[in-house]
Structures are given as C-alpha cells and as structure tokens.
Amino acid sequence: MKEVATNVFVESSYPPYNLVLIKTEKGGIIVDVPPNPVHALTWIEQARAAGGPLRYVVFTDAGRERQLATAFCEVPVIATETMLRIMAGYSEERARREYFDLLTSRYPEEMGALDGARPRKPAIAFNSAFTLYADGMTLQFEAVEGAAPGSLWLLIPEHSLLIAGDTVVVNVPPAMEATPNSKAWLNTMAGLAHRQTVKGIVPGRGPAWINRGDIESQREFMRVMRRAARTLARKSANGLSLTQTAQELQQTFFNRSGQKAVKLLRAGLERLVAEVVDAEDGGPDDQDETV
Secondary structure, three states: OEEEEOOEEEEOOOOOOOEEEEEEOOEEEEEOOOOOHHHHHHHHHHHHHHHOOEEEEEOOOOOHHHHHHHHHOOOOEEEEHHHHHHHHHHHOHHHHHHHHHHHHHHOHHHHHHHOOOOOOOOOEEEOOEEEEEEOOEEEEEEEOOOOOOOOEEEEEHHHOEEEEEEEEEOOOOOOOOOOOOHHHHHHHHHHHHOOOOOOEEEEEEOOOOEEHHHHHHHHHHHHHHHHHHHHHHHOOOOHHHHHHHHHHHHHHHOOOOHHHHHHHHHHHHHHHHHHHHHHOOOOOHHHOOOO
C-alpha cells in the first residue's frame, strides 16, 4: 500500500480499482472492495492487518461490480440511498439467485470463496451529504453524478484530499456504459476543476494520487465522446460505425490500451447515443458543461 496522506493508504494490486484504507485509532475504514472473491477477501484481511478491526466499508457507486462485492463485507456498509434501494431487491429469493448466478458466472474458479456469502444492504445510506468524524479526521461524504448510479465521493479536508471512485479515472477510458447522465457527470467534473479545497485526488483507476489539474484530460475526452455520440445519433449509427468511432477514439486517447479499450469505448458510445436519442440532445458543443 502507498501512503498518500497521513493515515490514508491506497492499494492498487487488486483490479480493477484503487482501494483505500483510512486508519483511525478505533480501526480501519476501507473504500471499495474488488469484485473477485479471492481478491476481496485478501484485501479485507490486508486492511485488517494494517489498520486493525474494520469499522466501515464505503462503496463509491452502486454499479453491478460493487453490488457483487457487498457479499464479502462483515462490517457496516456506507453508500448512497441508490445503493440501498438496489440492494433491497436482493431480499427476494429470485433476486438472490440471479445475483449468485452472475457472481459465479464471472468467477467460476473462485466458487469456494462464495460459501455463505450474500449481498448486504448499506447500514448507513444518504441522498445528499453527511459527515463522519474519526479521531481528528473529518470524512465528508457527498452524493454526485458520476460513472454509475449511486456515485459518491469522500473528501478529507485536513489533507485537501478527495477519494473520487470511478467519477475520476486516469489512463483508462471512463466507464460510460452505465452512466445515468453523461452531461451531469461532465458538470461534476467541471465543478471539481474549480474546487479550490481539493488539492489531491485518489482516482478510481490509474495512479494512486493525482493533482486536481490532472483531470483536464478526462474532461476533454468526455466532451469528445459526447460530440461523437451526437454525430452518431444524427447518422442513425449502426454497429460498424460505433466500432469504427471507438477505434478512432482509442488511437487518439488510449493508444496503449489495445482492444480492451475499444470494447469499453464502444459500449460507452452505445449508451451515449441512446442518451442523445432519449433526450433529443442536438445542442452545440459549448453547452456540454453548465458549471
């Protein structure tokens, strides 16, 4: 783990996320858990060994992978009310069965780690913001529009540090295939760019720590993606045009990422084209951001 601020550590060994441990006198608080069962259990034990008994686990959005990871949490979960509403559905037997079918289909070789695992609803859920005080450290939680439903970020003002989840990523395509509203997400990024209280950011993926100014490349990429989606929507895009555009974007922005990036970009474009069609959004490019 890398210490990015006093008592704040980032672990990047378990894909796909940057994972965070916040050490307090009464135990550790972890942010995000990897979806792979073996990685999840290893991370939790590592965090306990380094930070003592775990007090809370925070999930930075309510996307499917993070829903899966709640099964490995034996401590109270902090998330948005969106996550709570989604997880409430797992109280039904059919939903639980579908949940485990998905989990085992993704990680068939880790079946042994799934014994007794079950999805867990948040113990603390919020719809706007709340603050947790932990041994002289202020943890400010804020619900934001981001990559997936139920996105949140965590600001530690004593360190001018933002733990951003997948709202901010570096050197990889932002996960846009499930974003509820790409324009709102772009506005979130614009607000962050002018947030003087934030000096450093722990992105959801990429380096363990970046300067606030380093988000500009993501903002520009997201603008280009939205413009490309509007163009494709006007042309009634088919599968071939989506793939060709994804390949062009990969070569321009992520030329070291290969075909995996093309697949992610294509899925993002497909989602954004649907968003454009649904909203009848054909406005000029300079209206991408309203902040």
